[in-house]
Amino acid sequence: MRTTALIPLIFLTITSSAEAGKASYQNYPTTPPETFFQGTCDSDTDGTKFAEKVCYTTFKNPGESVFAPDYRPPTCDKSRQLTPEQKSVLAKAYSRAPDYMKGKLCRLTQVFVTRSRSWGPMGWGLWQGPDRLPDSKSVYIAISDRQLTGKQSFVDVENQTIRDLLRAEYPGRGKGLVQLKMGAAPDPELAVLAELAHELGHVLVADANMDGNSRYHPRRKVSGPPKNACFETAFVQASWDEKRYNKRLRRWVDFGEQYGNRTKNPDLKFSLERLRRDVRRGNVEAANRLIKNVYSSNEFVSVASTINTQEDAVEVFKYKVLGDAMGNQKPGFDVDGRSFNVFDALNSGVLQKKVQCLSDFGFLSGQP
Numbered sequence: 059m060r061t062t063a064l065i066p067l068i069f070l071t072i073t074s075s076a077e078a079g080k081a082s083y084q085n086y087p088t089t090p091p092e093t094f095f096q097g098t099c100d101s102d103t104d105g106t107k108f109a110e111k112v113c114y115t116t117f118k119n120p121g122e123s124v125f126a127p128d129y130r131p132p133t134c135d136k137s138r139q140l141t142p143e144q145k146s147v148l149a150k151a152y153s154r155a156p157d158y159m160k161g162k163l164c165r166l167t168q169v170f171v172t173r174s175r176s177w178g179p180m181g182w183g184l185w186q187g188p189d190r191l192p193d194s195k196s197v198y199i200a201i202s203d204r205q206l207t208g209k210q211s212f213v214d215v216e217n218q219t220i221r222d223l224l225r226a227e228y229p230g231r232g233k234g235l236v237q238l239k240m241g242a243a244p245d246p247e248l249a250v251l252a253e254l255a256h257e258l259g260h261v262l263v264a265d266a267n268m269d270g271n272s273r274y275h276p277r278r279k280v281s282g283p284p285k286n287a288c289f290e291t292a293f294v295q296a297s298w299d300e301k302r303y304n305k306r307l308r309r310w311v312d313f314g315e316q317y318g319n320r321t322k323n324p325d326l327k328f329s330l331e332r333l334r335r336d337v338r339r340g341n342v343e344a345a346n347r348l349i350k351n352v353y354s355s356n357e358f359v360s361v362a363s364t365i366n367t368q369e370d371a372v373e374v375f376k377y378k379v380l381g382d383a384m385g386n387q388k389p390g391f392d393v394d395g396r397s398f399n400v401f402d403a404l405n406s407g408v409l410q411k412k413v414q415c416l417s418d419f420g421f422l423s424g425q426p
């Protein structure tokens with residue numbers, strides 16, 4: 059009798075002391091989150107002001123980072139400066155961005171550059187909420203300096219991403235993989251713009267708690283319910299296996315991790331592990347079928363977008379940004395002799411609804 063009474067008592071003591079240690083913010087907020095993209099922006103037509111503020115950081119993968127009270131925010135690494143060439147391509151990328159994207163980029167707390175690694179993940183986006191740092195309202199993105207050489211075009215980067223996803227980056231591996239081609243090589247700053255848009259997309263998803271409809275989503279502890287439920291309809295219900303998606307609700311996604319997600323479309327359903335194994339053994343047939351099916355689907359914009367639901371939303375944002383940046387000259391991809399224009403595909407069907415959802419969340423508005 060006495061022992062049983064003691065157990066709940068100990069349990070209660072531990073709980074209350076743990077609560078006293080944190081909770082400088084409201085747990086499980088009930089109203090939609092207010093955006094961290096606040097303040098005003100200076101006029102910066104040629105992007106030099108934007109580029110001047112970008113710095114190197116030694117901050118590692120935020121997905122492995124701790125929470126309050128031990129968390130330390132990312133900082134500039136003063137021992138390493140950006141070269142004039144790196145600043146120049148960043149400035150050009152900013153100047154090519156559509157106004158709504160400029161309005162987001164200039165409101166970021168800081169943009170970082172990371173040292174290249176031999177293969178992805180290369181960049182990251184971080185929404186730094188009060189669970190990391192009391193009263194924090196900071197938003198960061200980082201891109202790898204490998205992207206800032208100014209030599210790669212956007213289509214080169216898309217091919218590279220496919221190889222990275224398939225772990226086909228080692229010499230001699232991935233022979234025979236379908237290569238995307240483009241008639242006219244787009245300007246290199248568009249490749250940088252694409253990377254910035256991808257990482258910014260991840261931060262926007264977090265900022266709006268876009269995928270946090272379920273009260274069981276782990277981020278609902280810190281961010282209130284999303285102001286619109288369209289992530290569920292336009293993305294999850296339209297294109298994904300809902301049961302699998304709901305089993306592994308999460309916010310931080312590492313590059314090339316499916317987290318059990320599968321598309322609804324049977325032509326695009328795959329296990330990345332199995333594809334990698336086949337590629338390792340020299341069999342690129344299934345990978346090539348996937349690449350071709352992605353482009354004929356009119357449902358997904360890239361191979362990267364078929365990895366999980368968040369990458370789907372983020373890649374749609376990236377392609378919307380790139381399409382708007384290119385105006386009337388939107389080149390299509392040549393995929394194994396067939397031509398596809400992903401940018402045009404954004405204007406109809408499932409993809410149009412996905413774009414509309416980004417718009418409903420304010421991702422396509424330059425205002426806070």
Ligand SMILES: [Zn+2]
Pocket residue numbers: 256260369372
């Ligand atoms: Zn991503």
